[in-house]
Amino acid sequence: MTETTYLTWLLLIPLAFSLAAFAARWLGSVCRVVVETAHLLSVTLVLVISFLTVNAVLDSGQLFGMSHWLHVDALSTIFLLIIGVVGFLVGLYSIGYTRHDLETGEFDNNRFSTYYGLFSLFVFSMLLVVTANNIIMMWVAVEATTLGSAFLVGIYGRHASLEAAWKYIIICTVGVAFGLYGTILVYSDAFNVMQVPGSAVLWTEIVKNTQALDPALIKMAFVFVLIGFGTKAGLFPMHAWLPDAHSEAPSPISAMLSAVLLNCALLVVFRFATISNLVLGPSFAQTLFLIFGTISVAAAAFFMYVQRDLKRLLAYSSMENIGLIVLAFGLGGPAGIFAGLLQAINHSLVKALMFCATGNILIKYHSRNLDQVKGMLQVIPVTGVLIFVGALALVGTPPFNIFVSKFFIITAGLGTGYAWLMILCLLLLTVVFAAFFRVIASALFGEKPDGVGQGESNWLTLLPGAVLILLILALGLYIPPQLMTLLNGASGLALTGTPIEPAALLNAKDFWAPLAHLLP
Amino acid sequence: MSSVTLVNSLTGLLILTSLLVIEVKRPRWSALMYSLQSIVLVGIFVVLAYAMEAGQLYLWAASAFITKVVLVPWLLYRALSQVGDPEKPRNAMGATLSFFLAAVAVAVSFIVVSQIQLKAAAPFKPALAVSMAHFFFGELCILTQRNLFKQLLGFCLMENGSHLTLALLAYNAPELVEIGIATDAVFGVVMMVVLGNQIYKRLRTLDTSDLSTLKG
Numbered sequence: 001m002t003e004t005t006y007l008t009w010l011l012l013i014p015l016a017f018s019l020a021a022f023a024a025r026w027l028g029s030v031c032r033v034v035v036e037t038a039h040l041l042s043v044t045l046v047l048v049i050s051f052l053t054v055n056a057v058l059d060s061g062q063l064f065g066m067s068h069w070l071h072v073d074a075l076s077t078i079f080l081l082i083i084g085v086v087g088f089l090v091g092l093y094s095i096g097y098t099r100h101d102l103e104t105g106e107f108d109n110n111r112f113s114t115y116y117g118l119f120s121l122f123v124f125s126m127l128l129v130v131t132a133n134n135i136i137m138m139w140v141a142v143e144a145t146t147l148g149s150a151f152l153v154g155i156y157g158r159h160a161s162l163e164a165a166w167k168y169i170i171i172c173t174v175g176v177a178f179g180l181y182g183t184i185l186v187y188s189d190a191f192n193v194m195q196v197p198g199s200a201v202l203w204t205e206i207v208k209n210t211q212a213l214d215p216a217l218i219k220m221a222f223v224f225v226l227i228g229f230g231t232k233a234g235l236f237p238m239h240a241w242l243p244d245a246h247s248e249a250p251s252p253i254s255a256m257l258s259a260v261l262l263n264c265a266l267l268v269v270f271r272f273a274t275i276s277n278l279v280l281g282p283s284f285a286q287t288l289f290l291i292f293g294t295i296s297v298a299a300a301a302f303f304m305y306v307q308r309d310l311k312r313l314l315a316y317s318s319m320e321n322i323g324l325i326v327l328a329f330g331l332g333g334p335a336g337i338f339a340g341l342l343q344a345i346n347h348s349l350v351k352a353l354m355f356c357a358t359g360n361i362l363i364k365y366h367s368r369n370l371d372q373v374k375g376m377l378q379v380i381p382v383t384g385v386l387i388f389v390g391a392l393a394l395v396g397t398p399p400f401n402i403f404v405s406k407f408f409i410i411t412a413g414l415g416t417g418y419a420w421l422m423i424l425c426l427l428l429l430t431v432v433f434a435a436f437f438r439v440i441a442s443a444l445f446g447e448k449p450d451g452v453g454q455g456e457s458n459w460l461t462l463l464p465g466a467v468l469i470l471l472i473l474a475l476g477l478y479i480p481p482q483l484m485t486l487l488n489g490a491s492g493l494a495l496t497g498t499p500i501e502p503a504a505l506l507n508a509k510d511f512w513a514p515l516a517h518l519l520p
Numbered sequence: 521m522s523s524v525t526l527v528n529s530l531t532g533l534l535i536l537t538s539l540l541v542i543e544v545k546r547p548r549w550s551a552l553m554y555s556l557q558s559i560v561l562v563g564i565f566v567v568l569a570y571a572m573e574a575g576q577l578y579l580w581a582a583s584a585f586i587t588k589v590v591l592v593p594w595l596l597y598r599a600l601s602q603v604g605d606p607e608k609p610r611n612a613m614g615a616t617l618s619f620f621l622a623a624v625a626v627a628v629s630f631i632v633v634s635q636i637q638l639k640a641a642a643p644f645k646p647a648l649a650v651s652m653a654h655f656f657f658g659e660l661c662i663l664t665q666r667n668l669f670k671q672l673l674g675f676c677l678m679e680n681g682s683h684l685t686l687a688l689l690a691y692n693a694p695e696l697v698e699i700g701i702a703t704d705a706v707f708g709v710v711m712m713v714v715l716g717n718q719i720y721k722r723l724r725t726l727d728t729s730d731l732s733t734l735k736g
Contacts, residue, residue, distance in 0.1 A: 136697055136700050136701065137700070139701075139704075140700055140701075140704045143704050143708060144704075147707065147708060147711045150711065150715060151711075151715070154715065154718070157718070157722060159722070159723060159733065160733055160734055162715075162718060162719050162722055162723065162731075163719075163731040163732075163733060163734055164734060165715060166668065166715060166716075166719060166728075166731060167731070167734070169711065169712055169715060170662065170671055170672075170675070170712070173675055173708055173712070174658075174659065174662055174674075174675060174678065177655075177658070177675060177678040177679060177682065180679075180682050180701065181652075181655055181678075181681070181682050181685065184682055184685055184686045184689070184690075185685070185689070187686075187690065187693070187697070188638075188640075188685070188686060188689030188690040188693075189638060189689075191689075191690045191692075191693055192638055192639070192640045192689070192690065197692070197693055197694045197697075198694075200693075201697065214636060214637050214638045215637075216635040216636050216637060217636055217637075217638055220632060220636075243734075244734040247734070248734070
């Protein structure tokens with residue numbers, strides 16, 4: 001395997017393992033062992049190749065594959081890392097979770113192999129989103145994520161899960177149809193300007209030819225793209241599918257939807273925002289980002305406050321965090337984008353932890369209702385600790401990672417003159433804090449319900465959570481220089497389509513500067 | 521009548537057939553109306569190919585005929601036959617309001633399209649406005665219809681609108697782009713039909729108002 005073939009392998013591996021998992025249903029008694037082994041191998045290889053790709057991008061800036069139809073740069077590498085790391089850990093958790101479903105009869109061999117076949121297909125489609133350079137293929141990949149994951153949402157075949165799956169598929173397909181319309185407008189414009197059909201479809205070529213694009217058409221296209229792919233990212237008011245799908249899906253799938261898929265959709269929006277920035281100037285996209293980001297955070301905060309269903313609470317928390325990331329992109333300048341991307345990474349890790357821990361609660365309590373989930377520290381103490389630490393991290397408590405990225409967002413906002421917006425943001429985050437601790441405290445403590453036995457399900461449902469806690473704590477205390485390089489490179493790419501000048505590279509100290517100005 | 525005028529005029533038929541898809545009572549008839557509309561779309565591609573000497577568009581017309589005139593309506597007709605083709609539930613909003621909103625969509629689309637400066641779009645601005653309005657008709661269909669399969673047809677209408685926009689703005693674009701979009705759309709329809717069937721088998725309903733237990 002050489003650097004030029006990394007991207008091809010990255011896509012082929014989950015696709016091949018998906019087909020293998022689907023086919024394994026005919027193997028009878030060895031089906032379970034074959035599927036689990038193939039799945040573990042698939043997520044491990046994806047993790048390893050993701051790291052190899054990151055390393056290659058750190059060395060050479062970008063990688064192309066399949067006649068430039070595939071491309072990764074610093075920006076997409078960040079999302080690739082999220083897929084690799086979260087995909088691996090949630091994939092590991094899946095094994096423990098589905099073993100329980102097999103024991104209780106929720107899954108038979110058929111459903112078991114369908115689950116893992118769709119899981120790998122879902123990972124494949126998300127990898128295709130982040131590695132696509134062909135903008136039509138980018139749309140096809142986003143559409144494919146819906147089609148793959150909708151059946152995972154409805155896999156239990158219950159009334160509520162089928163309802164959630166239908167809402168998910170119809171709302172996201174319609175949303176992504178908006179995305180298609182925007183994509184077609186950009187492609188048509190580029191095609192008429194460049195007159196080279198093969199190049200007009202490539203994002204890397206379009207950003208080199210933006211000077212001749214029609215501003216009216218690009219403006220229209222970006223609105224379509226933001227509505228379309230913003231639906232998939234769960235931005236308010238196009239979020240209606242999100243709480244239903246997240247709450248009804250099996251917990252590992254909820255983790256993948258929240259921690260990975262939403263980010264993939266955002267990446268597509270950011271790719272088109274770069275084109276919009278180059279044609280129209282940055283203010284158009286930034287204004288829209290500020291509006292959608294702020295209303296998403298605000299709406300999510302209040303939805304969270306009234307929730308009694310743990311998974312719906314986490315789903316709205318995803319909407320809040322996606323809103324924060326978009327808001328950070330709207331602040332303008334590389335600092336906001338840097339902070340937004342760091343928030344994307346941090347939120348992914350914490351949300352994966354929370355959904356995995358919620359899966360353990362479901363296994364034990366058979367309920368997500370916070371009026372019934374009580375006394376976790378007595379019943380499942382390790383999961384209780386995971387939930388407690390995850391909740392602390394999620395609301396932005398030091399020394400965990402989200403504290404750092406939220407702090408960076410606030411200081412980036414202060415540095416770009418959005419002091420009032422940041423104050424509003426802090427007030428909304430206080431509502432989020434209250435919402436979380438009102439419910440988490442009652443779930444952790446309190447009297448355990450009768451008939452709920454003590455003890456965790458199995459070690460595979462705990463190990464990924466423990467690793468995630470270590471990562472969350474590590475990133476709260478230290479940002480590795482390689483990640484700083486990627487974040488700096490990505491900020492420049494998202495803003496102007498080219499890497500940032502070395503003189504303008506940011507480091508953690510730069511985010512203290514706006515605060516220093518405020519001090520007497 | 522020049523070919524350009526013919527293209528602009530034919531798009532008027534798209535509006536008519538869209539309203540038929542949305543408003544006929546039996547979902548199976550809607551599938552047939554969709555097939556009829558796709559014949560109009562194929563006709564527009566052929567006239568456009570002739571008018572602009574765009575050879576690629578003949579291929580688009582051929583693939584659109586296979587996927588939109590035959591394959592998708594057949595899939596829907598067959599699926600609806602299996603579930604007994606229940607008469608569609610009453611619209612979430614009345615037909616009069618639907619027509620009014622459709623008229624608003626056309627008006628807004630004309631205003632938006634008038635701002636486009638792209639040279640290739642100049643002769644086809646009326647058709648372009650209709651293609652955009654058509655996209656919104658699909659959205660309207662999804663919002664107003666309570667039958668799962670009618671909502672699916674709304675997605676097909678949106679997709680037809682996108683397809684026409686692409687043909688009008690980039691009639692020399694390679695066939696591969698069109699095939700990619702059409703294949704994915706057909707794949708989407710297949711997946712939604714499968715899920716719709718699963719829902720009918722489990723819940724014995726195609727009415728989306730029966731799918732409203734998840735709230736808040």
